[in-house]
Amino acid sequence: MEVTIKDFDEITILEVKGNIDSKTAPEFERNAKLATDKSEKIGLELSQVEFMSSAGLRVLLMIYRNIKAQNGRVVLIGVSEEIQDVMSTTGFINFFTIVETLDEALTVLKQA
């Protein structure tokens, strides 16, 4: 798994490539922490994530909780249908706004 952090003014986008499971979740979490420390508006670009385990979903929720405590906003971008299905079945989806593209994410986050 690889994480790239990109800044768009006050918005931070994390681009994730690869699977997020219990092996890679700690690194994902470290990167997310770097992002949430400097920004309250976070976009997670997940179109190149094929599988997310329970541990991965938990990191998403930690990011959400962290940002919510700062009155910020998190948007998920390009989540595969299969992952959305799992997120819906396990309830994680209820916490998130999901958009298709980076542009949509930036629009949503700018308004937040």
Next chain:
Amino acid sequence: MATDIRIDYYPTHEHEGIKFRRGHALPFGATMVPNGINFSIYSSAAISCTLVLFERGEDAPFAEIPFPEEFRTGNVYSMIVFDLDYERLEYGYRMDGPFKPEEGHRFDKSVILCDPYAKAIGGRDTWLATPNWDDVYPYRSRLVFEDFDWENDHALETPIEDLVIYEMHVRGFTQHPSSGVKNPGTFAAIRSKIAYLKELGINCVELMPIYEFDEWENSRENPATGGLIVNFWGYSTVNFFSPKAGFAATGKFGMQVDELKTLIKELHKHGIEVMLDVVFNHTAEGDHRGHTISFRGIDNKTYYMLTPEGYYFNFSGTGNTLNCNNPVVRNMVLDCLRYWAADYHIDGFRFDLAAILGRDQNGAPLSNPPLLESLAYDPILAKCKLIAEAWDAGGLYQVGSFPAYGRWAEWNGKYRDALRKYLKGDEGMVGEMVQRIQGSPDLYYYRGPTASINFISCHDGFTLYDIFAYNEKHNEANGENNNDGGNDNHSWNCGVEGETDDPEINRLRHKQIKNALTLLMVSQGVPMILSGDEMATTKGGNNNTYCHDNELNWVDWSLLEPKQDIFHFAQRITKFRRAHPVLRSATHFEHRDYVGSGYPDISFHGTQAWQCDHSESSRCLAFMLDGAHAKRGTILDDTIYVAANMYWDALYYELPVLPEGKKWHLAVNTDMPSGQDIFEIGKEPMIEDQQRFLVGPRATIILIGK
């Protein structure tokens, strides 16, 4: 941070490259701790114990770590192992000790044992996916995240008398192709049917066993049909702390815990409670010929009731009997229920064959069973509903006498039998019906009507439709030459055995279903209906469908269309009950006027007002509930008059006189065709003749005085 400087965060030992240290004896099971996992397990007679670790799904373990003797405290082995991938880990134990059945010991260190306190089980992750039959460890203990985000959810704590319970099987509810849901047969699918459940008007679902069981247990080819016979109902627990993975759409990803919790949270959001049908009377290990999965190999003598020769007592009818009143087993049951109440927000439990829980270690019934007492007084379970199936397969029948400690309710088997007999027109039933519709004060005088779970059908036995379509059971498909299942069905086929084109018979069957639903919903106590009965599902006269993963157990949603008169009726009569507090008293009637309304709280009538005919040949029962006495006079409700005529001709019933200014309005008349059989609340038409009402043959009416 202070927590980082604890010295027990670091290993002291190493074995085959795995680092570990002495663990904590409590809590039992496997618990995540900083940098590692704490494992703790007890056995009263093992002489040594080894922790066995697997990567998920691998054939062979990657490590086996014997517990050093100094890691044992009393009979408890505990250790912390570091740097494990908790999400990919599967663990088990080997226990060494004597194999001396006559002394109660059946140790076998060649077997890898499942942790009784595991929180999830791997091995049967997808329903009926062919397992690896050669697996050295078929039911594998796993860890789960215990950090679910419940937000502001908690158990609903609805007063029990206000519940309408809907008994369902997780898979059976939506597995039929007609259910139209995305992940049929799963927890997630129930979530997509919440709108339906609300439309029906129920406010509690009781899930048939969802503790991990093996659907393959005793599976075999069905000689009658060539299909596969499986353990569909699941009354055979492999592990008490783990939800059945095969009931979760995400079971294959190991996310069944999140999926189930999400379902419970969502049901609660819609005002629907969740009860679990729990099976603490036996386990899936069977008798002395059964497989050793867990308990037998860990501490046989502790977990099971044994005969003096070391065989298994069989009060459950399934091979073994859990030794519930052994203090150690009792604590496990308590830990388990506390876990489900605290971590899953479960609202109540229904205990399968609960009379067993009141037997001592030799099988004799106890007058003051410690387990039942512990559950009744437990602080975490304090607001949970506790419901007993107050009998067992060893002949102990305790309906009305189950040790209740002011807490326990019971499946009222006598209610079921009396209602069935009265509905089919048996003689001499009026006297007993007077008791049953009052919440069975003859059985529960000191406990109140809330002790009585009223039902006419449940998973065990005929569906409501089949009660009026079959005289005899038809269990050939079970492969036991129709010898299994009860013979005391108290059913009547209305003229023809099974399906028929005869419109008169079908009309009568529908009317009888409506009669049954009406009497159930106007009885004091807690009504329970079987999932599917609201659309007249049939099991073709099979009264013991435990082994069928097919249409016999799958609710056929396509019936909603042809049986819409039943569904509309079920929906409205359920709402009628919930709209009228006078039907839901928490205390017994006093048969007198204690609020000064001029009427007693309840009065009984017949074809003549104020005269109930209890004679042998009478099939007429009418009663009036005074609205001024609703909830002991704290709420003003309408007055409700119910008249049932189970005689084969129509009869005039003289109506009691209402106070000045009030008139009788028709809420229900099961003799009328759909559309006129039940009226919407508030839209009941006033009846022309206020003095008497012609109640049709085998029909029931409800009038409301307002």
